[in-house]
């Protein structure tokens with residue numbers, strides 16, 4: 001019979017919800033951990049079973065057989081999932097939530113106060129192993145719990161530990177951030193087409209320029225402002241473009257957009 005918490009020396013992780021983010025997590029942790037999955041959509045469950053060769057089970061069995069339980073369902077399904085988990089969760093479990101806006105306190109209240117909870121905020125590039133995840137501890141979570149959570153999310157990109165009070169800001173920056181990147185790409189591509197370039201060519205020019213810019217930023221260890229100055233010779237073409245950006249308060253737009261996202265994250269969190 002399979003050991004309930006550890007099989008073949010690996011910590012067993014129970015994943016509840018195998019949607020967009022759940023699947024990304026599964027892809028990242030499948031080799032390091034033994035994983036049990038609970039997924040409400042039976043077709044999706046079968047796909048996950050075949051693709052990742054994981055055991056798909058009901059919620060009770062997943063919790064009973066796991067040392068760590070990752071809650072990867074939408075915030076609106078949380079109440080129901082926590083009610084399903086509660087009878088089987090013990091102080092030996094570590095509960096990790098990836099739900100936007102659901103606080104550690106909310107989970108602790110529903111699962112009982114002795115339960116160790118870690119809250120995380122991953123982002124969509126986790127689907128290609130390039131996610132950015134912020135991790136924070138609930139009341140009972142230990143340093144080792146945070147380490148474990150970091151290990152899990154390092155499997156799908158990078159993970160950092162923050163205090164929970166920063167989670168709304170993190171949500172505004174890296175949680176929503178991929179959408180800002182896509183908007184930037186869309187705008188650049190449209191502007192390129194407006195100069196008369198073909199759509200395919202515009203896409204290639206923009207995508208590779210973005211990739212190259214980021215690669216240079218990562219390798220050179222200089223900050224973005226220094227690198228920008230290096231491309232911007234006085235009186236040159238880049239300078240002409242920069243003048244338009246700054247005249248139109250490009251920086252302020254970003255500041256206001258992130259403040260709006262942070263405010264909305266806080267509102268959503270309070271409304272749950």
Ligand SMILES: NC(=O)c1ccc[n+]([C@@H]2O[C@H](COP(=O)([O-])OP(=O)(O)OC[C@H]3O[C@@H](n4cnc5c(N)ncnc54)[C@H](OP(=O)(O)O)[C@@H]3O)[C@@H](O)[C@H]2O)c1
Nearest residue numbers: 017019020021038039040041072073074075077099100122
């Ligand atoms: N997507 C992002 O970019 C992102 C970023 C950061 C954080 N998050 C957080 O990640 C969580 C999941 O988001 P997602 O985009 O992965 O959502 P999703 O694609 O809808 O995945 C959730 C999955 O859980 C299943 N499910 C619902 N209730 C269940 C239950 N009681 N037991 C087992 N499975 C159940 C759903 O099945 P049904 O479809 O049949 O209901 C669905 O397949 C959310 O809380 C979100 O806030 C997402």
